[in-house]
Amino acid sequence: MNAVALENLSKTYAGGKQAVKHISLTLKPGEVFGFLGPNGAGKTTTVKLLNGMLTPSEGNCRVLDMDPAQEPEKVHALSGVLTEHAQMYDGLTGMQNLTFYAAVFGIPAGEGKERARELLRRLELTEATDQKLSAYSTGMRQRLSLARALIHRPRVLFLDEPTSGLDPESAQNVNRLIRELAQKEGVTIFLCTHQLRYAQEICTRYGLIEEGCLLAEGTLEELRGRIPAGTRLLIRAARMPEGLPLQHTGETQYETAISQDEEIPVLVRRIVAGGGDIYQVSVKKPSLEDIYFTLTAKRKEAAK
Amino acid sequence: MKNAMLAIIKKDFRGVTSNKNQFSAMLIVPLVLTILLPSVFVFLIHFVPEDPDIQTLVELLPPSAREGNLELTVVGLILNFILPAFFLMIPIMTASIMAASSFVGEKERHTLETLLYCPLSVKQIFRAKVLASFLLSMMVSLISFCAMLFVLELELFFLMGSLLLPGLNWLAVLLLVSPAISLIAVTLIVRKSAKAQTMEESQQSAVFLVIPVLLLVAGQFTGILLLNIWILLVLGLICALLAWLLLRKCMARFTYEMLLT
Numbered sequence: 260m261n262a263v264a265l266e267n268l269s270k271t272y273a274g275g276k277q278a279v280k281h282i283s284l285t286l287k288p289g290e291v292f293g294f295l296g297p298n299g300a301g302k303t304t305t306v307k308l309l310n311g312m313l314t315p316s317e318g319n320c321r322v323l324d325m326d327p328a329q330e331p332e333k334v335h336a337l338s339g340v341l342t343e344h345a346q347m348y349d350g351l352t353g354m355q356n357l358t359f360y361a362a363v364f365g366i367p368a369g370e371g372k373e374r375a376r377e378l379l380r381r382l383e384l385t386e387a388t389d390q391k392l393s394a395y396s397t398g399m400r401q402r403l404s405l406a407r408a409l410i411h412r413p414r415v416l417f418l419d420e421p422t423s424g425l426d427p428e429s430a431q432n433v434n435r436l437i438r439e440l441a442q443k444e445g446v447t448i449f450l451c452t453h454q455l456r457y458a459q460e461i462c463t464r465y466g467l468i469e470e471g472c473l474l475a476e477g478t479l480e481e482l483r484g485r486i487p488a489g490t491r492l493l494i495r496a497a498r499m500p501e502g503l504p505l506q507h508t509g510e511t512q513y514e515t516a517i518s519q520d521e522e523i524p525v526l527v528r529r530i531v532a533g534g535g536d537i538y539q540v541s542v543k544k545p546s547l548e549d550i551y552f553t554l555t556a557k558r559k560e561a562a563k
Numbered sequence: 564m565k566n567a568m569l570a571i572i573k574k575d576f577r578g579v580t581s582n583k584n585q586f587s588a589m590l591i592v593p594l595v596l597t598i599l600l601p602s603v604f605v606f607l608i609h610f611v612p613e614d615p616d617i618q619t620l621v622e623l624l625p626p627s628a629r630e631g632n633l634e635l636t637v638v639g640l641i642l643n644f645i646l647p648a649f650f651l652m653i654p655i656m657t658a659s660i661m662a663a664s665s666f667v668g669e670k671e672r673h674t675l676e677t678l679l680y681c682p683l684s685v686k687q688i689f690r691a692k693v694l695a696s697f698l699l700s701m702m703v704s705l706i707s708f709c710a711m712l713f714v715l716e717l718e719l720f721f722l723m724g725s726l727l728l729p730g731l732n733w734l735a736v737l738l739l740v741s742p743a744i745s746l747i748a749v750t751l752i753v754r755k756s757a758k759a760q761t762m763e764e765s766q767q768s769a770v771f772l773v774i775p776v777l778l779l780v781a782g783q784f785t786g787i788l789l790l791n792i793w794i795l796l797v798l799g800l801i802c803a804l805l806a807w808l809l810l811r812k813c814m815a816r817f818t819y820e821m822l823l824t
Contacts, residue, residue: 310680312819331819336682345680346673348574350581362570363681407677 260324261285262415262447263292263309267318270304278304280471281318286464288414289445291437293462295455295551301471302451303342306417309449310340322415336364339408342419346404349393353384353403356392357410364411371410378406381436383429397424405433409440416440419451434461455547467551474554483545486553491543492517492526500533511538567683568691575665575695585660592656593703596649597711602718604641608634609722619784634723642715643730647795648779650736653707654745655772658700662749665692666756667764676823685817693749693810700745708737731792739799746806748772754813 263286270279279301286292294302307313309320311331319326327334347356354375361371379385382402387395395403401424408416421437422430438461440446452458458465459479466476475485483489494505494513503526505513517523523540530537545553579585607614612634621637669675678688716726751772755764 307823312676312679312823314818314820332682332684335680340680342676344673345677347677348578348674349672350578351574359570359574360677360681363567363678363683365567365682 260288261321262288262290263320263322263449265305265309265318265320268305268308268315268320269317270301270308270313271316277316278471279308282468282471282473283318284466284473284476286447286449288447289441290464291441291448291450291462293458293465294449294451294468295453295458295465295547296468297453300453300468302468303419304471305468306340306342306419306449306451309417310334310338336411337413338415338417339411339413340417340419341401341404341408341421342417343423347392347400347407350391352389352391353379353395353406354388356403357406360407361410366411374410374412375406378409379403382406383432398426398429401425402429402433405436412444413446415447415449417449417451420453421450422452422454422457430457437461455551459547465547467554469555469558472558474558475550479547482547482550486545486550489545489550490517491515492523493539493541493543494526494530494537495539496530496535496537499535500530503529503533517542567681568687568694571678571683571688571691572695572698575661575692576699578668579661579664579699582664585664589657589660589703593653593707593710596652597646597707598714600649601641601646601711601715604645605638605715605718605722608637608641632723632725635719635725635727638715638719638723639727639730642727643732645780645783646711647732647736647740648776648783650704650708650711651741651744651776651779652773654700654704654741655748655776657703658696658745658748659752661696661699662692662752663756663762665696666753667759667762670756670759670822671761679819679822685819685822686814689753689814689817693746693753696749696752697742697745700749701742704737704741704745708733732795735792735795735799740795740802743799743802743806744772744776747802747809750806750809750813754809 265282265284268279268282269277271277282301282305294305296302304313308315309322309327311327311334314328319328321327322334323337325333325337348359351359354372357375357378358368358371361374362368366374376385376388379388382405384399384402384406387399387403392400392403401421405418405421408418416437418437422433425433437448437450441448441463450458450462464476464478465482467474467482475482477485492515494515495511496513497511499505499507499513505515505526508514515526517526520542523542527537527540579589608617611617617637621633666675669678679685681688683691712729719725719727755767
């Protein structure tokens with residue numbers, strides 16, 4: 260069974276804006292899926308569709324084999340959602356907020372308090388347990404929201420910009436927690452972000468979205484295969500022999516595109532045989548950012 | 564899911580009582596209408612019986628009622644015929660403040676979306692919130708009535724040496740008209756809340772409910788309409804029916820999408 264499945268999913272708002280356009284993809288249980296794109300690309304709309312907050316204009320989606328448009332309550336019982344617009348109560352303390360949501364999720368009072376305490380500890384909020392939310396910083400609020408999304412131990416977690424407003428240390432802590440949830444507890448993570456470098460640190464598979472369209476999806480290696488001249492070989496050498504397929508980029512810098520690692524020793528041998536002195540050889544694989552920009556440029560060109 | 568709904572009701576209660584502005588706004592009207600106003604009437608009747616307004620009231624009385632302790636009779640007239648009309652403002656106002664805070668307030672503070680991600684249907688959330696507003700409104704009404712009675716009896720005892728029992732009118736007001744009117748106010752606010760962006764905007768929708776109540780008060784003072792138990796029962800039943808119809812219609816049209824966009 261897929262944890263999350265989207266099939267030709269589209270959403271057009273009442274004003275006529277088409278926010279999501281014919282997206283199809285599936286997520287396996289325990290996967291950390293990065294749904295990546297700039298602000299306004301349709302990420303949040305997709306999360307809302309997957310939680311039944313919006314009804315699809317076309318196609319359908321399923322979470323743990325349930326249709327969120329038909330059975331939103333059942334989906335909510337098994338999924339946790341963290342979005343920028345899902346805030347908590349300023350007049351309540353961190354603990355009161357968490358125990359309130361625990362009660363709404365049907366967790367008995369004692370157990371709710373226990374879970375809240377444990378989550379506050381894991382997210383380094385123990386000292387702020389009895390502080391009112393109005394006294395929390397942006398980062399603390401974000402971490403408390405994550406605790407709230409986890410209070411009922413969801414099987415699927417939808418995270419919309421989970422590290423926004425977090426300092427580097429807290430972000431690292433949140434990343435560790437997300438990894439643990441996926442690896443140890445088998446929670447499926449659907450992570451939306453526009454921070455591609457951050458996504459590359461934590462996700463196991465990616466979906467790249469722009470203006471509501473899914474540009475590509477797959478693992479990093481699969482995505483690298485989608486762009487031409489993806490991997491580049493960088494060589495620092497002197498007395499480079501003539502006639503080699505290398506681009507001169509600096510005084511002693513040379514560069515070329517390779518499609519597989521086997522090409523490297525062949526090229527190195529040719530340089531040495533031709534009398535070249537090699538100081539350094541390195542391989543530069545395209546980052547998620549490189550892939551994203553290449554694919555968006557390609558899409559724009561195709562549109563012209 | 565009853566516990567979940569109970570948690571929402573408790574949280575809504577705490578939300579409005581912990582907000583100083585809302586809580587004081589909710590207390591002022593009952594204090595004026597059930598403590599200050601009746602006291603002014605009692606003191607006027609006792610100390611300034613020749614006041615033209617008091618005389619107008621006395622003239623409204625049937626000749627048989629003018630015999631005996633006139634002061635007590637006039638106070639009885641005010642207690643059983645004038646004050647119930649004023650009293651109806653309390654459930655309208657309390658329900659409006661609570662419903663606006665509970666629905667539009669949550670929308671304004673971006674907490675409604677979080678609540679919608681919980682395993683409750685929109686209808687269940689809606690029901691819990693309507694119930695919270697309704698219960699608070701009823702509690703405030705009941706406490707106001709008890710406070711009014713306590714203060715009034717105390718004043719009557721010390722000034723006129725006698726006590727006065729409230730009439731059957733109050734039973735109809737407390738058990739039928741007031742709950743029905745409070746439900747109408749809640750429903751009107753909730754209906755508006757889907758579109759309204761601020762609490763004030765949604766509260767305006769219940770303002771026009773005050774107009775018939777004011778007309779009722781004016782009618783009572785001029786003697787055009789003297790509320791009796793039968794009029795109140797009919798009025799209460801009409802309001803209850805209207806509340807039920809509005810609530811049903813309102814509940815059917817709510818969706819997640821409508822609340823979030």
